Amino acid sequence: MNLRLFTLTFLILTVLPLSAFAHGTEAEHQEEGLVYNKIAEGGLLISVILLLISVAGIIVISKQIKSVKVKSQKGQKKSRQLKRSSTILKWISAATLLSSIIFGFMTTRNPDAEQESTIGFQHIHGLGYTNDGKRIYIPAHDGLRVFSNGKWQIPEGEKHDYMGFSMVDDGFYSSGHPGPASNLKNPFGIVKSKDLGKSLEILDLYKEIDFHGMAVGYDSHAIYVLNPQPNSKMDDTGLYYTLDETKTWSKSQMNGLTAQPASIAVHPSDKKVIAIGTKEGTFLSTDFGNTFESILPGVPASAIHFTKENKLLVGGLEEESVLYEINLDTMEKNRISIPKISNEDAITYIAVNPQNSSEIVFTSYEKQIYITKDTGSSWTQIAKDGAAIDSKDKNETN
Template sequence: MKKLWIIAAGLTLGLSACGQNEEPKVTEEETAVEEQNEQTESQNTDDNKEIIANHDFFEPFDGKIDHIHGLGYAGNQGAPFFAAHDGLKVYENGKWYKTKEQNNDYMGFNATKAGFYTSGHPGQDSNLPNPLGIKTSTDNGQTLDKIALEGETDFHVMGVGYENQAIFVMNPHKNSIMKTEKFYLSEDNANSWQEVQANGLKDVLISVAVQPQKVDYLAAAGQQGIYLSKDKGENFEKITDSGQGTSVFFTNDSLIYGTYDGTAKLVKHSLSDGSETEIPLPKMEEDAVMYFAQNPQNEKEMTFVSFNGNIYYTKDSGSNWDLIVEAGNPK
């Protein structure tokens, strides 16, 4: 148990290093993104799709996959993206791929329906400012658009809604927008920020999450357990009785969270009535779920990264898990 939290704490301690009557205008970029999403959703109906494999920004990869700081189904493409210290890695149809360029050290990575949001530091092949601040991409990371605080802050603890793209962060230090080391929420793509009180969230945190559609729901995983807010972060309730929290992930109707009390657990918590069901996990010794994601197009498909650097993948809601990476090494 201590071993797990030492690893988790390392992630958080690194924080300190239009008119009303006018029709809304749709930009060419927004139209392109919408068309891409429609095409992607059509492609996702094919179980043997090969989107990443046929993309000229990716190439096959067989090296070590470690120092992961987030994962998710970026761009709703049906393949999980893993954000590592040396760029993005993608798992599709049993094969691994990596980005050819912009191999940045991604932190606070969050997949969204249009792409992803991230923080972190530029890689050796990048001319981006250090730190990245908050950036977003709708083209798999080929371009990273500035959202906020470029060159000022590296956010390790950041959550972004998959559809609403609301941003919730724990600010590690004073910057030009955030004057205190507290929690901030933006509902308008970082055009404005509101400091939230986060009452009840006195804990050392490893991760936070935002519900895909309703910004009212926020969650956090901390040393003392799992916390849930239903009022945009003003108040958090601890919803676990024992063990440390290790991961949080929202679907439209549930919070899926990981805990560790000597045994790893993965639990699905209903947002409507608070009922809970446990998701089966593979056999794990002194290990737990650190990052988890579910395919928005297929709820039976799930994957997670463990604290010991293992990556597991299932297509049947956890009845059977495949170990696809062991201690950073692809199987």
């Protein structure tokens, strides 16, 4: 038996695979979850095989030692060699037993569950309530996050990178990219889910385009997209909409819109009403985006959201981050008090509880998340710098 070769093989097969866990970047951490179990299971198998081989070697050598005639000088030399070999194999068997225990423990761990014990947001790509008003859904680059009853959790479903995410009364619509473990192709085009991410239905432009600027009417399901490049359904860039689940598309003229769109929102029930936020202010259209009028000039708008009470919430920047509520029936404007956030920060997404218009939640570029249940009289921070905060750790800000 060549013990040097055996020892070298042992080191290669049991020690080197551990280097696969030495990841350093966020992208590599995503891959770690996919290969973790395979490495653990492979390491366990190799360790068990080497343990069995070393034990078998010890048994064979023990029999050889008993058969050696130690009265002769040659026999004594052979006996010493066999005993040294037996000692080495005993150390190897001890090491493989230990590695078998370690890899066995690793196979019982759930790295995803450990990562989920501290819920965070690598990015935030949308925001919305379920129709019963009990859950808030946020796509966070590596799948969905849910806030309900003061607690955060990661729901069932693949960890897709959702973009243009829009909650509706019976689920959500989205664009984006498939998660690393998914069999879906990239990019999504437009997809929808009626089971809140457990499964996806592909609607249109699959494998063609990813819409970052996309909004859907909460009840009407009218879909509007800001098309960044021509594709098989859209001959040009610009604003397009569909009222029949992407079967047909129409191009909006966008007359009166004088600045580059930064945010987009669709009225929950009126298919022809859409708002766009820009650096020059907020613009409203009541004819499918063909003509726009400025309704909040001079306030760069970073986020907008329609309520079921025919109001428009606008997150913007003046000397600091602000939140306005515009009554679209009277055009009366009301500034809602919000927590002070960094001057380098701004509101990115806004949502209002469909069952309680006093409950508002917003996110920011720096991944702060705040919620109020009294239209801004008091706020609770439920995420800080991308780290989720449960209600037991909540911080209220007046």
